[in-house]
Amino acid sequence: MTVSRVQVGGADPYDVVIGTGVLGELAGMIGDRARTVAVVHAEGLPEIARPVCGALEAAGYAVHALPVPDGEAAKEVGVLAGLWSRFAELGMTRTDAVVGVGGGATTDLAGFAAASWLRGVKAVLVPTTLLGMVDAAVGGKTGINIPEGKNLVGAFHPPAGVLCDLTTLMTMPREDYISGLAEVIKAGFIADPTILELVEDDPAGAAAPDGPHTRELVERAIQVKADVVSADLREAGLREILNYGHTLAHAIEKAEDYRFRHGHAVAIGMIYAAELARRAGRLSPEIVARHRAVIASVGLPTSYGIDAWPGLRKTMTIDKKSRGATLRFVVLDGIAEPGRLEGPDEDLLAAAYQEVAR
Template sequence: MTRPRRPVAVLIGPPGSGKTTVGRILADAFDVAFRDTDEDVEQVAGKPITEIFVDDGEPAFRALERAAVATALREHDGVLALGGGAVLDEVTQTALAQYASTGGAIVFLDVSLSHAAPRVGFNQSRPLLLGNPRARWASLMEARRPVYERVATLQVLTDGLEPQAVAQQIGQHRLRGQPADRTVVDRQGAAHMTSTPPAPTRVTVRGAAPYDVVIGRNLLGELPGLLGDKVRRVLVMHPASLAATGEAIRADLGEQGYEAFAVELPDAEEQKTAQVAAFCWGVLGQADFTRSDAIVSVGGGATTDLAGFVAATWLRGIKVVHVPTTLLAMVDAAVGGKTGINTAEGKNLVGSFHPPAGVLCDLATLESLDRWDLVAGLAEVVKTGFIADPRILELVEEHHAALREWKGADATPQTWAVLAELVERSVAVKARVVGEDLTEQGLREILNYGHTFGHAIELVERYQWRHGAAVAVGMVFVAELARLAGKLDDDVVARHRAILDSLGLPTSYRGDRWEQLLAAMRRDKKSRGDLLRFVVLDDVAKPVRLEGPDPTLLAAAYAEVSKEPATGNPGVPVQLG
């Protein structure tokens, strides 16, 4: 019996994903012909696609495209590339589903905006991208992504890969029936991950005492290496909500020959008090901890702050290794050596600089992280984008929907890949800054972007606001302040609001607390005497310091972020609990 004619593989994806280039390479590898339905449409119509749109309208083009796809699926037995919007047609979706049901491979070439832009050029040959091409591309991709992922039997994340490598991955999967690399996702079976997990990423924080931030999954085996071979006793400090995790780490260290202890702490900011620190000192003393011993913190930013402070002050300094379990702690609190506890007068007013011996950012701990805790942590990620790494902002703009609707263990592999890149980039920014300026004499102050006003909100709200929510409002405040001071363009200020709004983070605050907020800012660590100091931007990735701004500018900036009723942004639950 003659085998029915059908394509070897069908490539789908947005403009700039490389369907034509990869398709030709793949066709050569399989010794078959390559076919592009856009070219078929132009041949039938006798004119370019742009002219079809102008002369006949998009519905006419879609009708021609639907017919071209149906014909190619029926007649072509090589590699077939579809136009970016072809999969939106319900008739085409049915035809593709029938093709897939017979074993056909439908490959979604996934790509980010920054990688697609150079390939596409966003020129006149792309009628749907005219006007504001980057915004149009992002909007189209957001709308089409669910369809691409639903239709595809295979997904390839193409960022950073040469077309030859993409084609090779498709070919290996097509021939062997399994993913060839972690960037290939099987959308029909359970094979969403490779049998060999990727090696963890290591970001080194330079300085007098360099240390590594290790980012990956299943990293517990890295802990002894960070502790070093001289440590005998280890105190594992963890909040009550992570009792099982803390005990598991303590037991594992015990099995590896350490004399391991554990201390349970109150949850969240309640642990950052002098009384809790004194309790921990008592435990260290009773267990005869010496300068050769160490502390391991397991928890969020409050735990890394407290554990670092206890380590810095016990015998004037012992080792500490942080195992952050929240996004906020991974990208901010655990890295950089800032430690501290709170007082009635303000946040982190008592503390020291004490770099850790290492940090383990195990992304698997984020699988169970509350959706809004992850979103709040993204505020610190966005901060590093505005002060140093614009690529972070692009990633958030491209994937804000998946990040805002965080699904933890059920998140797609593509969302996990984006989150991992955001963590790596944010940590790299902080590592570079603190490596050059540990004690905040100059450069490190840029990491306080949005924090002066944000810390004031936290104090006024008695620490019942999530830190990331407060910092989000703080970033909008300093963006408005910079605009009023003539430093920042309107579009960058608008971008602050747009990105934070897209994540569900607050961008405004109640309008009846200015005196309390001003008093709190004057007590901030970054102030010098009565001189208020703010980190502001001249542009994205161009932070500068603004000292002693005119009081009328401060009040005007506050007016821009205040609103009634005094409830904050209804999107993210800004309060704890």
């Protein structure tokens, strides 16, 4: 299989390399100034972290594998503080590097550890999940969770490169892979309708990591994110469209103590945002129905608890897109026509939620 590249522009441009056997690119991304490389990896992925460490050792680096908890449990202050202590023990300097290997939670943590150590060292990310490849590892957003909300503490710290080995997708549990499809579908709704058409034409194929369009779906979703973050790294305006569906999604994740899959929450959040736009007179019922059909076709959820609204609404108050007391939503005015809805009426918010309640 050939290797493809998507460049993410900006002040510090870098490549996202997509294909198989991509570890040969790793040393070139780290460079020859580094002496020590800390490989932060999900503890459940030693068989994937091992060849990463081997490739780095073969290139002459002093390599140290630092396992962290799997999933969102990694994105905690205590885990981050533990990495800082290990970096200090290893004598890591500003010319050294951090490599993050794992899903989106692991690369978020590794990126923030790199961003905060000595005010910033080089990071290279090796996402091993669909969600990590198309979303978390691309764009330079890093962060951890606190009890009050998800990703409220973090930094913008673009990696030196991202390596997406598509063979790792074959090792994913089916539900985790399908969860990652929510971010792919989101890219279709906000920017690339071809993604939606590929899913609609073959939902079963889209839901399988060895499906006929897997590579194209991954590449298209990455290209959407690269185009957006190249123009707006720090979410000054355009980048907010990548948060389509995420306002409600993050509230659901908090309500579930982050045990609810991110993609499942985003799927529900997109339908909520679509219903909100419809009730605000901005989106047609047909496109709302298309949201439900595409999302359901790959096995993603379309509803959430009927009694959950009061708690979810309270959590949304501290959403990162809010400005002062004004709640802001990314909505659509049409397919690939994202916009914003600011300060919607409380009755509108509640009525839209009833459309996803069960």
